[in-house]
Amino acid sequence: MVVEFQDCFSIEEVPNSIGLEHEYARITNDGKFYCYRNLVQPPCECLQCLQQFRKASDQSVKLYAYSAALSYDEAEKMATGLLQSMPENILYLRHQCSVNGDLILKRWKKSSKKRSSYLLAADPDLYPHQWGDAHFLRDYVKKIQEEEASGEYTADLTQGSVRLAFRNACLLPHLNREALETNPAKFLSLLYNRIHYTPDQWAAYDNFLLVKPWQIGALKTVYNSNCVMIYGKHYGRLTRWNEKDSHAWRIIGFPRAILVLEAQEKLLSFLRGVVETLVSGPSGNEAIGTSDAFTKSLAIGLRLSNETSGAAEFASTYLNQPYCPPPIWDVNSLMSIAQSRMNLHSDHLWLLQTDPAYIRRYVNIILAGEWDEILTKRQKDDFSASQIYRDAVTFWSWVGIVEEVKLLQKLHSKIAEDVRMYPQFEEAYSRALASIGAILETHINRRAKQIDIIFPTRPGFRHKYKFVNISQGRTSGVWKERKEFQPYAELFFADRLHWCLSLLANPSLDPMEGHISKYFPWHNYTMIFAALDEHLGQCRKSGRKDDIARLDEVLYSEVSDISAMHEILSRIRLYYPSSTNFEHRENTKDGTSKGWRYINKHFFAQDPLRSLGDEIPQSEDGKQKYAAENHLRKLLNEFLAVPRPTGSRMRQTWLEEDTSQRAALSRLWAGMRARHLQTLKRLSIDQKDIDTDLQDLSADSDPNYIEILEREREDILERIRVSQMEREIKLGTFAELSFGGWWAGEASPKDELPKTKTKVKTRAEVDQQEFLEDSPHALLPQEIGGQQQAIQASMSKSSFGIFRSMFPGRDSEEAPQKSIKWDTFVLAMAEPDVGFVARHSAGGSAVQFEPNEHSKWAGMGKIVFHKPHPVPVIDPVMLLSMVLLSLLLVAVLFYLGTRPGNARSIGATIEAVNWKPLVKLVFPPPIEKKIKTVLAEKYGHPVGPNHQAIAHQRPLKSGVTPLGQGPFLGALAKKENEALIRYQRTRFEGH
Structure with missing residues (x-):
């Protein structure tokens, strides 16, 4: 039986009762009688069921009323008819x-x-x-x-x-x-x-x-009190409603x-x-x-449709998910996204503490736009210091998210071991999902407010707003207003990028928003990110670089974070809509993870960057706050005032200038630690969390890091001494050496060894052993520390040049001088022997490089890099921070024997080596032996035939893999090693 629902305009038209769940309600319009309307009571009015049935009271609005009610037989017939075709x-x-x-x-x-x-x-x-x-x-x-x-x-x-x-x-x-x-x-x-x-x-x-x-x-729909099975072999079959399966969305x-x-x-x-x-x-x-x-x-x-990387890089998942394979539930992918973002911010925070050039560059970037003009010098330093501290807070927010996902991962592993355990862990699993969802929503809302404050001041959007500095006394404030009124519904067609950022900052924002219930957002984040991806892609394709540049590095980082958070959240809601259960979400407030501890203590609410009128729970005393901020401002100003080293690193002056700026940077971070400690104690944070946080802010004072810096300093001093010695030898003023033999009258080595130019073909496989045998410049044994011999890969000369530029020599002159296009880098990773395919599936700006089935690294893991923006070009500075600065690739040379036990690394030791012999002049063996003896006596550093080089690194968490281990680096280092051995051997034969 099918019962059509129609409004009745008199009591006589109202039919007899259809069923117990049906009733006719009197509907009024502006206080006057309008009609009688059939309202149907759903089996349950919890949040889960209201996404499957209409709420009775909502049906008083014609839009939400059912068009008809079906009997069990009619409902089954309708479902079967759809299924059969x-x-x-x-x-x-x-x-x-x-x-x-x-x-x-x-x-x-x-x-x-x-x-x-x-x-x-x-x-x-x-x-x-x-x-x-x-x-x-x-x-x-x-x-x-x-x-x-x-x-x-x-x-x-x-x-x-x-x-x-x-x-x-x-x-x-x-x-x-x-x-x-x-x-x-x-x-x-x-x-x-x-x-x-x-x-x-x-x-x-x-x-x-x-x-x-x-x-x-x-969407108009019809009513039946039953449910439909949505998974498995009985897909589409009608079944009776039951609370447990319905709330779990199994039906x-x-x-x-x-x-x-x-x-x-x-x-x-x-x-x-x-x-x-x-x-x-x-x-x-x-x-x-x-x-x-x-x-x-x-x-x-x-694939991406551009000409350069279309063969290697997959397109946006937001924009193209409907045309791709159906998403699957994978807890490990959630961890990959969260870990990738956490590692990115960890590397960023570490660089801010240890690399003076990096933090100088960052301060210039965050002040670009309206802040640089409207703020006073004191306010600029205040803002810069608070932004640097805010970056640490962002890192801790991701630490909390990762910890929550790990708890879910642990539960998932228990269930995966024995599916019969699922009923036992089902409630805990649902609570874990709800906890992740709630903590993500908290951070998304917080970051959205920050975007709302930041993006109008950036260079690409400031021209659309008016700003007034309304600071009073010790309180800094800036008032903003759009210059031209334009409804956000029209802004999508006039300025797509402005529309996307406005909606990310507030998904319900519009001058006409009073006409819509706050419960229903205007747009969901999925649509916003898809529109943003398409717009940026079209701009790149049409060459609109200026429009791309408006989404600058600062904004791109904020957008990428929200994108990653939303991607995790949407994956959870896709397969577990019950994760939005309010009851579970309320219970998460008692969560024991660090993320919830900090939320419950209002730590994240202490951010000074907020809208006027926003209250801060457990706010700090005004005088104490001003004194603390004033101290940080002073320390930052002192650091920026220290001259930066210029010229060649092989100078005593360079070392002194570098030492001065690093000392000033350490004082700044000592102030940051003191400031953070003050905040944590005021909020009654546990000592264990305090110790962990202070450790995160102590990279500049880490003993291993200090030791490596000291070794680097000693190495530079040694190079300076050797360089001076070379000049003395060249000028004939090196009195300790007594030259004889063929230098005294025998044939010149030029007569015996004519100069030849050997062209190195980087594509060919190189027999490393050929160059290791009898070579005075043998760098590494076949294995280091029991590691297996690395994989070798052939590649084009251009691709090899890209990878080699990522691992330059120690001298500043050898640092990469040219930028690398992102598309070119993607193609290099996709070389046939390398075989890494790029996918936008790691969240935000992260691009996941996964070896294909033909790659020599197939099945050995993934590598995650973060795509640069606004211009998809890796500039020399960021290339070094991406690989060298972030890795802290410090080559420590040990002469005469292997001493790996003395080589401490911050994270791990890999085979990546970049070595150049200190003695650049090549002598015949008899003379070389005598020179080495004199060097040992004069300088105390004997130089032997078995030079060793161990490369120490802090693992690049964001640029290698979410776990800090990449399958590709070892073989790349070995290829680099082979090239250097070949180069040095050729050079010896040539002279």
């Missing part, structure tokens, strides 16, 4: 792709005009715009403005009401003419992935896409589940319609045998 369509599509794959590829790729005709033939009403959310919102705001101007108002005018006529666009937002005809790969990938994965594998994602349309009432209420089935059926029918058009006519349906061209071309997934 799905396997038929999938089988048809698989057959056509197998038989006519070449034809489908050929015809679809012809032109965008042709593609448009194929799409419209399958669906004449296909929605034309890619960003339907933005277009619907603009239409909605226009209607509100028109009604306000005319004084005539429409009942139930909401976001959802303007979308009711576009049902397919709400069910399938990625199915639109603009996206599919512009990029031919999207339709082909959509087709491939929908026929290679079953509907139940797509159910979680397809249900996730319905979150906003369901919230705003954009979904019929009103919501029928929308998922409808969306899947419509999508497969649409794909079949397009393919039928493509294969119709001559050459279609007549192919003999099968073709694997379709499968081969699409099996690897969507």
Whole structure:
């Protein structure tokens, strides 16, 4: 039985009771009677069930009322009807792709005009715009403005009401003419992935896409009190509602589940319609045998469409997830995202403490824009010091997130060992998910407020705002206002980048927001990040570098952090919508992780960068706060005033200047530690957390780091002495040496060893042993510390140059002088013998490089690098911070024998070596032996034939892997080693 729900305008029209859960309510409009409306009570009104059934009171609004009620038989018939056509369509599509794959590829790729005709033939009403959310919102705001101007108002005018006529666009937002005809790969990938994965594998994602349309009432649905099984072999089967399975989303209420089935059926029918058009006519349906061209071309997934890196780098997951394989639940991927961001901020914090050049550069970057002009000198130093401290706070926020994910990972491992344990851990698992979700929401909201304060002041946006310095006394403040009023609904079409950042700062922001319940956001973060990714991609493709540069390094870091947080949050909600359970979220306040300890103690709320009117719980005394900030400001100012070293490092003056600036930097961080300690004690933070935090802020005073700096200093002094000796020898003033033999009258070595120029082919495999045997410059044994011999890889000369520039020599003259394009770096990583493929799947700016099946490092792990922005170019300074500065690649030379026991490293010892002989003049053996003897007597550093070099590094957490170990570095170092051995041997033979 089907009961149509219609409004009744008199009591006589109201039918008898339909069921116990039904009732007719009296609806009024402006206090006057309007109608009687059928309201249906859901089985449960908890948060989980209200995402599957309509709340009874909400149904008083026409938009949220059911259109009909179905009996069990009718509901089962509707679900079965949708299910029956799905396997038929999938089988048809698989057959056509197998038989006519070449034809489908050929015809679809012809032109965008042709593609448009194929799409419209399958669906004449296909929605034309890619960003339907933005277009619907603009239409909605226009209607509100028109009604306000005319004084005539429409009942139930909401976001959802303007979308009711576009049902397919709400069910399938990625199915639109603009996206599919512009990029031919999207339709082909959509087709491939929908026929290679079953509907139940797509159910979680397809249900996730319905979150906003369901919230705003954009989709009319029917009522039945039962549920639909959404996973496994009984997918789509009707079943009775029960609290446990429904709250866990193992079954979904019929009103919501029928929308998922409808969306899947419509999508497969649409794909079949397009393919039928493509294969119709001559050459279609007549192919003999099968073709694997379709499968081969699409099996690897969507690639970037630019010319340089399209063969190596996968496209944005935000923008292209609907056209990619269905996302799977992977706890380890959550850890990878969180660990990657934590490591990035750890490296950044470490560099701020140990590299004077890095922190000078950073201060200049954060002050760029309006801050540099509107703030006084004192306020600039205040802001810079607080921003540096805020970066440490950001790192600790990620430490808390990582700790929460580790707790989830531990539970997941227990369940994975024995699935029968799941019922025992189900409640704990749900609470762990809810805890991660709640802590992420806390940090997302905090970071969104910071973006709202920061982005209008940056160079790319300051021209759109007016600023006034409203500082009074010891309180600094800046008031801002947009110069030109423009609704944010229009801003999407006028300035996409400004729109994205505005919405990231406040997803519900709009002058017309009073017309919408605060419970429903205007846009979700997924749509914002997808629009941002597309905009940046289009700017790069069209050469609009100025627009890309507006999203500068500071803003990009903030956006990347929120992106990573949201990616973790969305993955949790995708597969575990119950993680939003308010009861669980309330219980997380008693969490024992560091993240919750700091939240409950209001540590993150102490940030001085806030909007006027925001209160700080347990705020600091004003005088104490001013004194502490004044001290940090003074220390920062003193550091910046110290002259930076210039010129060659091989000078005593350079060493003295470097020592002075490092001492000033250490005093600054001693002040930071004191300031942080003061805050933690005021908030009654546990001593264990205090000790850990202070350790994070003590990189500059770490004994291992100080020891390495001292060794580097001694090495430079030794080089200065040797350089002086070389000059004395050249001038003939080195009295201690008595030269004889062939230097006294025998034939010149030039006569015996004519100069030859040997060209090194970097692509060829090099037999390292050939150069190690009898070489006076043998650098390393085959193994160090029991490590296995590293893998060797061939590569082009240009790629080898890129990798070698990442591991330059010690001298400043050998530092990389040229920038490296990101696309070129991606291609170098994708060399056939290297075989690392880039994927935007590690969160935020992180790009994950994973070895393919043909790589020599297949199955050995992943490497995560962070894509530079605004310009996708790795400049020389950041290249060194990316690999050298972050790694602290300090080559410590040991002469005459191996002494690895004396070589302490901050993190690990690897085979990466960059060595140049201190004695650059090459002598025949008899004379060389005598010189070495004199050097040993005069300078106390004997130079033997078995020079050893051990490279010490602090593991680059963000640039190697989330765990600080990369499979690629050892072989790269070995290749570097071989090149140096070959170079030195050639040089010896040449002279």
